[in-house]
Amino acid sequence: xxRISRRHICQAANASxxxxxxxLPAGLSIAAANSQGPNGGTxxxxxxxxxxxxxxxxxxxxxxxxxxxxxSADSDPPIDPDTPTEETTSPPxxxxxxxxxxxxxxPGTTDEPTSDTSPEQNAGVDEATTSLTEEKERVxxxxxxxxxxxxxIVTTVDSPETLPQDKQGIIESxxxxxxxxAAISDPRTxxxxxxxxxxxxxxxxxALEAFNxxxxxxxxxSMLILVAKRTTSTLDMICDPDTPQDVRxxxxxxVKDTTYAAMMSHSGSPAGSTDATQPTNPGPQQDxxxxxxxxxxxxxxxxxxxxxxxxxEELAKITQQVSTLLKKISDPRTxxxxxxxxxxxxxxxxSRMRDQQEDSASxxxxxxxxxxxxxxxxxxxxxxxxxxxxxxAGLERLVPAQWEDEGVKDFWxxxxxxxxxxxxxxxxRNNEHTHGPFEVVPLVTALAELVPREELFGxxxxxxxxxxxxxxxxxxxxxxxxxxxxxTSE
Numbered sequence: 001x002x003r004i005s006r007r008h009i010c011q012a013a014n015a016s017x018x019x020x021x022x023x024l025p026a027g028l029s030i031a032a033a034n035s036q037g038p039n040g041g042t043x044x045x046x047x048x049x050x051x052x053x054x055x056x057x058x059x060x061x062x063x064x065x066x067x068x069x070x071x072s073a074d075s076d077p078p079i080d081p082d083t084p085t086e087e088t089t090s091p092p093x094x095x096x097x098x099x100x101x102x103x104x105x106x107p108g109t110t111d112e113p114t115s116d117t118s119p120e121q122n123a124g125v126d127e128a129t130t131s132l133t134e135e136k137e138r139v140x141x142x143x144x145x146x147x148x149x150x151x152x153i154v155t156t157v158d159s160p161e162t163l164p165q166d167k168q169g170i171i172e173s174x175x176x177x178x179x180x181x182a183a184i185s186d187p188r189t190x191x192x193x194x195x196x197x198x199x200x201x202x203x204x205x206x207a208l209e210a211f212n213x214x215x216x217x218x219x220x221x222s223m224l225i226l227v228a229k230r231t232t233s234t235l236d237m238i239c240d241p242d243t244p245q246d247v248r249x250x251x252x253x254x255v256k257d258t259t260y261a262a263m264m265s266h267s268g269s270p271a272g273s274t275d276a277t278q279p280t281n282p283g284p285q286q287d288x289x290x291x292x293x294x295x296x297x298x299x300x301x302x303x304x305x306x307x308x309x310x311x312x313e314e315l316a317k318i319t320q321q322v323s324t325l326l327k328k329i330s331d332p333r334t335x336x337x338x339x340x341x342x343x344x345x346x347x348x349x350x351s352r353m354r355d356q357q358e359d360s361a362s363x364x365x366x367x368x369x370x371x372x373x374x375x376x377x378x379x380x381x382x383x384x385x386x387x388x389x390x391x392x393a394g395l396e397r398l399v400p401a402q403w404e405d406e407g408v409k410d411f412w413x414x415x416x417x418x419x420x421x422x423x424x425x426x427x428x429r430n431n432e433h434t435h436g437p438f439e440v441v442p443l444v445t446a447l448a449e450l451v452p453r454e455e456l457f458g459x460x461x462x463x464x465x466x467x468x469x470x471x472x473x474x475x476x477x478x479x480x481x482x483x484x485x486x487x488t489s490e
Contacts, residue, residue, distance in 0.1 A: 121167050125158045128174040135178055138185035150174060150205045160431045164412040165384060169225035176232035177201055183239045196252050203259050204232055210263055219387045220266055227262050230296035231255045233303045247313050250320035257323035258295050264330035265289050287343055288330045291350055293385060293459060295323055300461035301361050311360035318353045325349060357457040361465055372416040374469040375440045379414035381463035382447045394450050398443060400436040441479060444470055448482025
């Protein structure tokens with residue numbers, strides 16, 4: 001399984017990390033390609049949620065100074081490990097689930113929906129729980145409570161009410177954190193890297209608890225879990241001793257800054273509070289929310305081993321600059337003047353980041369996909385990153401008649417049937433899981449209306465390449481796909 005292989009890679013790699021800690025040369029080459037799927041782990045992920053899962057009890061590790069508690073309107077902002085306090089001053093930070101292309105079997109057709117979740121996800125929950133339980137026996141005592149909280153999050157999300165995307169996002173986030181836990185437990189890991197990984201594990205676990213808290217709007221929860229999954233996907237590369245330090249440092253900073261900004265931006269956070277001591281202008285919160293998915297798209301491209309070293313380094317650096325600004329804007333301790341300056345700088349940096357995302361993803365060497373496969377990857381990526389309410393409105397006329405009585409709760413992912421037909425997996429509002437055939441042309445053209453050309457890479461990451469390939473095929477047949485690339489522009 002992907003999680004196990006990544007964990008073993010990290011543990012084996014740590015044999016040379018101690019020497020590297022003394023002087024990590026910037027010229028080390030990026031490790032050989034891993035077992036990523038054709039779209040770097042995004043295309044096969046599930047879709048937006050519309051119903052919150054049960055909230056796991058208790059904080060992750062109240063004794064850890066780097067673990068921000070789940071924020072609320074009356075609480076102080078999350079503890080920032082990089083912010084000086086009266087007692088101590090911390091040094092400042094420096095700069096995948098492969099798609100399942102198998103066909104559905106057994107119950108679950110449009111005529112025979114089933115209330116069971118997919119066997120693939122059930123197995124994922126079991127594996128993640130087993131791995132975390134094993135890691136709990138090895139981690140330092142200060143992380144025991146955090147790992148227990150993470151296990152609770154994973155087991156709680158395993159319920160019929162939890163939508164496939166949220167469930168998959170939690171599973172993959174736990175898998176990613178297991179990689180960090182394995183490195184933390186390994187005595188050969190350099191102390192400074194162990195410290196950074198410990199801070200990340202605490203911070204992300206607390207964030208996942210906060211995102212699953214009661215009162216978080218369902219579509220917002222899905223977006224935040226997606227951001228956590230994508231940003232933690234870089235932990236495999238962060239642990240790899242072959243990763244150059246000038247790439248590792250910005251990746252670490254991006255995970256920490258983005259997680260902090262995500263916690264502060266969501267509805268229950270101080271950034272959205274009307275408390276007199278906190279900012280009352282909803283502008284900062286919206287500025288941060290609008291940029292969280294684009295930043296996470298960078299992480300998805302950076303962690304893809306097919307991204308060339310030069311393009312990876314450039315994207316990691318500009319993304320870290322954007323995440324630093326998001327943290328500054330979302331921090332209620334930032335003065336209005338500094339926040340205003342950061343917002344102006346954010347627009348320019350974000351534009352540069354989007355350009356670099358396309359350049360870095362386009363530099364990957366990928367085999368040409370068939371129309372059916374490219375359309376399936378593209379569709380799944382849009383299901384994952386687009387609000388469910390927008391999907392339901394955009395695809396209303398395309399859903400099979402058998403789904404109409406209950407209504408669709410979650411468009412999850414698509415699988416290739418042929419070049420003309422996809423199988424779409426979905427969850428209905430009664431929590432039954434089903435799948436049905438969708439024609440490629442009307443489905444893709446409808447989705448292209450939801451994600452315009454200029455937002456493709458910032459929203460979908462590397463999976464935008466599959467959308468571009470799909471548009472090219474259809475354009476050759478005389479079919480225009482929204483504002484996506486045409487034969488003359490690509």
